[in-house]
Amino acid sequence: MLANDKVNILMVDDQPAKLLTYEVILSELGENLLKASSAREALEQLLKTDVAVVLMDVSMPDLDGFQLAEVIREHPRFQRTAIIFISAVHLTDVDRVKGYQRGAVDYISVPVVPELLRAKVSVFADLHRKTKQLEKLNRDLEVRVAQSTEELRASESQFRTLANSIPQLAWIADADGSVFWYNQRWYEYTATNWEEVRGSGWQKVIHPEHATRVVAGIEHSWVSGDPWEDTFPLRAEDGGYRWFLSRALPIRETSGRIVRWFGTNTDITEQKRAQEKVAESERRFRTMADKAPVMIWISGLDKLASYFNQPWLDFTGRTMEQELGNGWTEGIHPDDLERCRRIYGSAFDERLPFSLEYRLRRADGEYRWVVDNGVPLIDPEGGFSGYIGGCIDMTQRKLTEEALVKSEKLAAMGRLAGIIAHEVNNPLEAISNAFFLLRDHPSLDDEARCYARLAEQELRRLAHITRQTLSFYRESQEPVQVSVSELLDNVLELQSRRLHVNGISLQKQFRSRGAIQGFPNELKQVFLNLIGNALEAMREGGRLRVRVDERTDPTGRQGVRISISDTGSGIDAKYAKRIFEPFFTTKDTKGTGLGLWISRGIIQKYDGSIRFRSVRWADGHITCFSVFIPRWLAARNINAKLHEDPVLNQPA
């Protein structure tokens, strides 16, 4: 109904003239004018049409106006219909009250003033029209509300269907975080019911160790409005826990106000297991790498080092941080660095394995030769991800190889010496005997005898040299009686030239023959080492003192003590612990670093001891090596093949 829609005005009067009069007066209003000449007609009209105002005469033949009004009012439809009475007689206040009680809304007295009538009717007509409009608006509104309610219901149901179909657990909470809906998966997984989990009931299924943190985190989001995310285990129907990645997002109105929270929980147990598996295999690799007797490194696609194992770090004495990237190159000998870079770089570009030898600085500052084998890292899909390399300290191996070669050479030389000794000594014996016979032969004159003696003397020298130099071929399997003093004399004699040249004075204090059971050659080797070292330490001259005396060791064993002391350069205290180590040498390339090691090994086989002391004295040093050898070899040592070790007649 539009604002200017016409309303129906019902005029009731038994006199047609009056009806006509009202019609004339009211026609100006432009409303529909309905006429009824009786109460009955009026009721029929009312029932047929919607009437805004009823205009009626109080006095009518069948039912008077008041009676009609009463009837009209009884009908629920017309309870609020405006009724205006027209009264020909003067109405008392009592009549008016009676009229109002019956449902009248106004009175008009006769003679009717046309303007008044029009004005009054118009007011009620308008009122009715407005009421109708309001009613219509209200109805429209109701329809619209009903429509949108239906739409919302449909969309929410659609959403829930969707939320029920996803593999995640899902839920919706209102703005303050109270959950009012969970999807089906939630109930299936947690085996809970709505009563248990409504509002904040969901907290019950969080793993107890995580609950406090999770609740604090999500409550912070309820307040701040920030999206929420966390990872924690949720209890399953069987009481076990699985890991979930949980998220909540705020849903906002156009104004920005949060109206809902939509949350999901995604099961990530399998991913987590896979991750743990990777982490575990990573851990296993690290452990293995750290226990390996090899230095291991890994580099990435950028050629930069991304990992070093513990042996590497122990060797270089540096931290992982120092070594990563290009840090490790700081430990490479400057002379080797460029070559290493070139080979590594070109192998890397071609994705080829490489093998490199270079000097790497050890924690104590010493450069050691290492061999470094690198191979490209190819994953099962064929992707290249860098290099992995293993590195070994070769110095020891190199020295061992050299020593082996040397000992092999010596053994060969020994065999050769044996053959030569045989071939030389036999004729020498014959010639010696021949000159012995010749020199006193009566047929010789003095001059010839003199020649013969000269020749004999030279032969003696020759025999001596032969014996000294060719004697280290040994077949002996069993110990013999040895005089330590004689052995020392022997060694000193061999060194006499050196003593003389270096201006070294010799002080011998042999208080005993030093009789022991043993193998002369290896003992000679020990003394040759010790005396050789002493002489080496006194290149600028000095005093060598060699002493032999009988001793009883703390365990009561009788034996011989040999002490050899020099006034040479001394032994630095920092080397004290290492001088008996194999390959330790202070003589650069000259020494094998084996002399003292072998010497100690020999003395130990005799159950003896070897120790040294080096002290500052005046403006130099006194260094004294002291060896104790028991007089009798223990039975087990006689049976042991004492000379199984490579015999290296080299001073250390």
Place this chain on the structure above:
Amino acid sequence: MGEMDTTILCVDDEENQLVLRKLVLERAGYRVLTASSAAKAMELFRSDSIDLLIVDYYMPGMSGLALARELQQQKKLPVVILSAYAELPGESIGTADVWITKGAASEELLTTLAELLAKRVSVADRQHRAAGDG
């Protein structure tokens, strides 16, 4: 020294050596028998009274050492083993054995013989005296 009372058996496969050694020993007053093989030596040992044996360690066939052991089984006597090598093989160690490296001056051999015989004499004296006293 009474060397003429002492008979030495010299064994060596090299003839020159054997002859010269014999001459040196004879010059020192010993009675010397020579053999160039172990078989010959054993023959002489059976037919004559030998006081001391000088053998070359290396000989073709039976070694000097084996020969010495064999003869020592029959009669206890001092043995000098000569070798071109510097040391005595362990197994040869016995109270009466002396090892001499060849090429040494003749005096060394003579000195060694004198020492060995002196020891033997003194042992014999003691035994003799002990027998006499008993």
